[in-house]
Amino acid sequence: MNFLDTDIKYLPGVGPQRAKQLGEELAIHTFEDLINYYPFRHIDRSRLFYIHELSPDMPFVQIKGQILSWEEAGEGRKHRLIANFTDGHAFIQLVWFNGINWVRKQYKLRTDYIVFGKPQVFGDHYSISHPDIDPAESLILSGMKMQPYYSIPEKLRKRGYSSRTIEHLTSALFKQIKAPLPETLPQQLTQRLGMMSRTEALLNVHFPQNAEVHARATYRLKFEELFYIQLNILRFTRQRQQQYSGHVFNRVGETFLTFYNHHLPFSLTGAQQRVIKEMRADMVSGRQMNRLLQGDVGSGKTLVALLVMLLAIDNGCQACIMAPTEILAEQHLDTFKGFLKDMPVRVELLTGTVKGKRRQKILYGLQDGSVNILVGTHAVIEDNVVFKNLGLVVIDEQHRFGVAQRARLWRKNTTPPHVLVMTATPIPRTLAMTLYGDLDVSVIDQLPPGRKPIQTVHHYDDRRETLYRGIRQQISLGRQVYVVYPLVKESEKLDLKNVQDGRDHLQQIFPDLRISMVHGQMKAKEKDAEMQRFISGETQILVATTVIEVGVNVPNASVMVIENAERFGLAQLHQLRGRVGRGAEQSYCILVSKYELSKDTRRRLQIMCETNDGFEIAEADLQFRGPGDLEGTQQSGTIFDLRMANLAKDGQIVQLARDEATRILDADPTQSLPENHLIWQRLRELGKHEIDWSSIS
Numbered sequence: 289m290n291f292l293d294t295d296i297k298y299l300p301g302v303g304p305q306r307a308k309q310l311g312e313e314l315a316i317h318t319f320e321d322l323i324n325y326y327p328f329r330h331i332d333r334s335r336l337f338y339i340h341e342l343s344p345d346m347p348f349v350q351i352k353g354q355i356l357s358w359e360e361a362g363e364g365r366k367h368r369l370i371a372n373f374t375d376g377h378a379f380i381q382l383v384w385f386n387g388i389n390w391v392r393k394q395y396k397l398r399t400d401y402i403v404f405g406k407p408q409v410f411g412d413h414y415s416i417s418h419p420d421i422d423p424a425e426s427l428i429l430s431g432m433k434m435q436p437y438y439s440i441p442e443k444l445r446k447r448g449y450s451s452r453t454i455e456h457l458t459s460a461l462f463k464q465i466k467a468p469l470p471e472t473l474p475q476q477l478t479q480r481l482g483m484m485s486r487t488e489a490l491l492n493v494h495f496p497q498n499a500e501v502h503a504r505a506t507y508r509l510k511f512e513e514l515f516y517i518q519l520n521i522l523r524f525t526r527q528r529q530q531q532y533s534g535h536v537f538n539r540v541g542e543t544f545l546t547f548y549n550h551h552l553p554f555s556l557t558g559a560q561q562r563v564i565k566e567m568r569a570d571m572v573s574g575r576q577m578n579r580l581l582q583g584d585v586g587s588g589k590t591l592v593a594l595l596v597m598l599l600a601i602d603n604g605c606q607a608c609i610m611a612p613t614e615i616l617a618e619q620h621l622d623t624f625k626g627f628l629k630d631m632p633v634r635v636e637l638l639t640g641t642v643k644g645k646r647r648q649k650i651l652y653g654l655q656d657g658s659v660n661i662l663v664g665t666h667a668v669i670e671d672n673v674v675f676k677n678l679g680l681v682v683i684d685e686q687h688r689f690g691v692a693q694r695a696r697l698w699r700k701n702t703t704p705p706h707v708l709v710m711t712a713t714p715i716p717r718t719l720a721m722t723l724y725g726d727l728d729v730s731v732i733d734q735l736p737p738g739r740k741p742i743q744t745v746h747h748y749d750d751r752r753e754t755l756y757r758g759i760r761q762q763i764s765l766g767r768q769v770y771v772v773y774p775l776v777k778e779s780e781k782l783d784l785k786n787v788q789d790g791r792d793h794l795q796q797i798f799p800d801l802r803i804s805m806v807h808g809q810m811k812a813k814e815k816d817a818e819m820q821r822f823i824s825g826e827t828q829i830l831v832a833t834t835v836i837e838v839g840v841n842v843p844n845a846s847v848m849v850i851e852n853a854e855r856f857g858l859a860q861l862h863q864l865r866g867r868v869g870r871g872a873e874q875s876y877c878i879l880v881s882k883y884e885l886s887k888d889t890r891r892r893l894q895i896m897c898e899t900n901d902g903f904e905i906a907e908a909d910l911q912f913r914g915p916g917d918l919e920g921t922q923q924s925g926t927i928f929d930l931r932m933a934n935l936a937k938d939g940q941i942v943q944l945a946r947d948e949a950t951r952i953l954d955a956d957p958t959q960s961l962p963e964n965h966l967i968w969q970r971l972r973e974l975g976k977h978e979i980d981w982s983s984i985s
């Protein structure tokens with residue numbers, strides 16, 4: 289057995305009870321799990337300070353000295369223990385608010401200790417509350433320079449665990465490691481890239497001598513993590529290409545041509561033409577298309593999807609498009625029906641609310657092939673939805689739809705359908721390489737002609753008259769207005785605006801106007817009816833929550849007001865803004881926020897006012913928030929469970945990892961070279977915890 293697979297209970301200082309606690313709270317079950325529990329920071333303990341050197345802005349300091357006396361002060365919750373501590377020249381107070389008896393017993397008077405913590409000024413003296421205290425010799429003997437800090441969940445803290453506990457356990461574990469740990473990367477790779485061995489890297493990520501060594505250790509571990517992700521994705525992609533053939537769509541037939549020549553109300557933009565060509569090339573190749581279509585909101589992706597679906601029909605196949613919400617699915621249905629008019633193409637809608645006889649009829653139509661295009665939500669991937677001959681699946685705006693879920697679609701036909709994923713949320717390259725690393729990419733980088741860039745302004749809450757005047761003016765020009773709120777109804781906890789009060793308020797300001805309202809707590813039917821009133825122009829204002837975020841298309845709407853804009857992330861603001869600027873008129877986006885804003889938030893709103901470029905916004909967003917927060921990357925338990933690497937910051941390493949993985953696959957396509965033996969074995973080991981790609985057939 290591998291030493292690192294040893295049950296954690298056998299580590300000196302652990303035992304069955306702690307093993308249970310570590311397992312439950314930190315998922316540490318084995319030696320390896322403990323070693324992989326990395327510290328979140330290190331503190332430089334190579335320098336001792338004198339008390340007279342302290343200043344209030346210092347983060348953490350350590351001071352060597354002795355406790356001269358104990359004192360207790362304060363009543364009730366302010367009751368505290370004070371140690372008068374001296375470095376031989378000046379005094380400082382050490383303060384504890386709990387664990388008082390334990391602390392008093394633990395430390396002796398007039399004994400050398402090293403005290404560690406954040407100094408604070410109180411009147412004329414400094415104090416440190418709840419300091420770490422070590423016997424002076426132990427620290428000096430161990431020669432420690434950088435002390436690791438581990439995060440400890442509340443439950444374990446209550447049981448007496450601290451960062452120190454983990455530090456001691458990890459250090460005890462390293463003492464047991466007598467020989468180098470099995471490598472997880474071949475030596476010729478680590479050597480060529482100048483990287484540490486695994487053993488060295490693991491040791492130094494916990495107990496480095498200095499920051500530079502720590503950085504090198506981190507680099508090796510990040511690389512390893514990203515390398516295996518890339519290797520997995522690329523191997524999977526190649527395997528898929530070899531194993532599966534794709535439908536060949538080599539006919540441009542009557543359906544496509546009739547639509548293109550007689551129904552299409554405008555000419556395609558150059559970018560639309562180009563991406564259609566790219567897709568056609570895939571679809572005549574005899575291999576399955578797996579393509580990501582990126583294009584900013586309003587760039588005309590839906591139309592591209594429709595054209596490609598018509599190609600599928602011309603080649604004897606059915607097509608299906610999946611939207612993230614019912615509203616959007618319904619809108620796609622309307623759009624397609626509107627475009628296709630009297631053409632003999634049967635389009636049906638399948639969502640969770642389509643039930644009973646209606647549903648049965650559609651299901652039959654799919655099986656006998658009479659339904660040509662199915663529009664729907666997730667409901668369409670359920671196993672009881674069976675197609676006669678599905679040739680193309682379009683996935684619209686669904687970031688949660690990862691590699692494995694896409695793979696599920698393949699079962700829908702003996703020859704797997706072509707897959708087109710569309711997104712308006714521009715995905716920064718490094719993230720795309722990971723999240724959509726198995727897809728080819730097409731980009732629509734051009735908006736239909738005549739669009740004027742949306743003007744975005746930021747208003748503070750207290751300047752509403754100007755805002756209302758602007759709304760009134762636009763409506764008197766015949767346009768429509770969206771107003772978006774963060775909440776559905778009043779909340780006791782959150783001081784934020786809500787849709788329901790918003791509607792009442794706006795109705796008072798504009799007694800003569802008609803207002804629609806949609807939010808996530810309404811029944812689909814009501815939501816629909818309200819939405820329809822706005823689309824048809826019966827209502828001039830639509831108040832809504834972010835349910836309208838993606839895809840809703842009302843070209844006559846020219847104003848987007850976002851209340852409590854400070855509460856929304858950049859990507860979301862950009863999506864919301866994309867609801868306007870879809871017609872030929874000048875459109876506006878007004879971000880309304882409170883006055884007190886953090887620096888980051890102010891910057892965020894400023895970026896929105898400065899640019900309409902979705903890619904710029906996505907990059908900024910990634911920097912602000914980190915990829916963990918980005919929609920769709922929280923697929924825990926899958927390849928995005930990164931321990932070490934950060935997709936926002938480690939773009940270069942992602943690229944390096946991808947290059948190296950490509951090189952290995954090119955040199956060793958059958959996965960049989962002895963020098964790579966270790967790599968394939970490791971990949972299999974890691975695979976145990978991941979999606980089983982191979983079982984998908």
Ligand code: ADP
Binds near residue numbers: 589
């Ligand atoms: P996306 O899905 O990329 O956000 P849509 O496909 O909804 O964008 O298109 C936005 C609007 O632009 C729709 O009203 C659509 O009919 C229109 N449109 C699409 N392509 C063109 C084009 N080439 N010329 C003019 N208008 C277009």
Ligand code: MG
Binds near residue numbers: 589590839
């Ligand atoms: Mg769209």
